[in-house]
Amino acid sequence: MKNDLIERYIYALVKRLPEKKKEDISNELRGLIDDMLLERCGDLTPTGHDVRVVLTELGNPYELAEKYSGNGKNCLIGAPYYSTYKFVLKIVLICVVCGITCAEILSGIFSPSGVWYFAVGGFISAIFVSSFQAFAFVTLLFAFFYHKDIKINTYGGVDSLPPVPKKNEKISRAGSIIGICFSVVFLIVFLFAPQIFCVIISGQNLVIPILNAEVLRECWYILVMFALAGIVREIIRLIEGRYNFKVMLTTAIANTFSIVLAICWLLNTNIMSNEFLSWIPDVFSDTPQFIISIFNNFQLFLLVVILFAILIDTVETVVRYIKSR
Numbered sequence: 001m002k003n004d005l006i007e008r009y010i011y012a013l014v015k016r017l018p019e020k021k022k023e024d025i026s027n028e029l030r031g032l033i034d035d036m037l038l039e040r041c042g043d044l045t046p047t048g049h050d051v052r053v054v055l056t057e058l059g060n061p062y063e064l065a066e067k068y069s070g071n072g073k074n075c076l077i078g079a080p081y082y083s084t085y086k087f088v089l090k091i092v093l094i095c096v097v098c099g100i101t102c103a104e105i106l107s108g109i110f111s112p113s114g115v116w117y118f119a120v121g122g123f124i125s126a127i128f129v130s131s132f133q134a135f136a137f138v139t140l141l142f143a144f145f146y147h148k149d150i151k152i153n154t155y156g157g158v159d160s161l162p163p164v165p166k167k168n169e170k171i172s173r174a175g176s177i178i179g180i181c182f183s184v185v186f187l188i189v190f191l192f193a194p195q196i197f198c199v200i201i202s203g204q205n206l207v208i209p210i211l212n213a214e215v216l217r218e219c220w221y222i223l224v225m226f227a228l229a230g231i232v233r234e235i236i237r238l239i240e241g242r243y244n245f246k247v248m249l250t251t252a253i254a255n256t257f258s259i260v261l262a263i264c265w266l267l268n269t270n271i272m273s274n275e276f277l278s279w280i281p282d283v284f285s286d287t288p289q290f291i292i293s294i295f296n297n298f299q300l301f302l303l304v305v306i307l308f309a310i311l312i313d314t315v316e317t318v319v320r321y322i323k324s325r
Helices: 004-014 019-041 048-058 061-069 082-110 116-147 173-192 213-218 220-240 245-268 274-283 289-296 298-324
Strands: 198-201 206-209
Touching: 004 019, 004 048, 004 061, 019 048, 061 082, 082 116, 082 173, 082 220, 116 173, 116 220, 173 213, 173 220, 206 274, 213 220, 220 245, 245 298, 274 289, 289 298
Parallel strands: none
Antiparallel strands: 198 206
């Protein structure tokens, strides 16, 4: 039986299951629902009331999804968060390991320590500490959602199920994953390997760092909070899967917080290295003046770029939410 309410129920149940399982489980559910309607109505055509009764008997689709995915016995993080938690945790840990690895390799290239076993020890330590911190953050975030009963997907009966989103209402899963990766890589690069931003003068065998690593590490807490705000925003988008009020509100709050952090960071710290600033006239002697001006005012330039990107993201989210209503 083809029914909008049935389709909404099935979509709510299978939307976060693995792709290879969705079709089989959808067909299984349709068959089960058809059998229940046949048993209830016999030869009569099922009414909307009959459909609601049958779907209510089946229960909460978000909790039923956890049974299909085999994740129903967890107590720290339970339905409907656990499957998304595992997925996000994998993304974050992969980003951390790959990011730290690249950062350490580049650090070794631009700032060789000279003692290989110190470099290897530092790499292993960085991987362990960063992975543990990432695991702790993601776990605590989802545990907070679960134990504080913060509803991401609420279920108040079959009539409360949202409609299947249209194509222009869906949030790209790949886009959310890229957003999480960007936040993790941003944090790793600025905290662990700022020396990769440098100018290499081959004729003089000279490497000039552009950023002041000490200053960046002194304001580590701002960088961490900035990255976490982006990660939380993308996690909510990943969970919801569509532009709605929760996504719009979360985006507005996270982006406002990010703007405040960016202003505090870039207006109150001198992230450019003094060595580079003193070398600008020599390094860019044959470069147009506007490029020299950008480097002389790099903090303001970076702030404008960040604010512009955040503003675009906020406006796009609000517009897409309005269109989806």
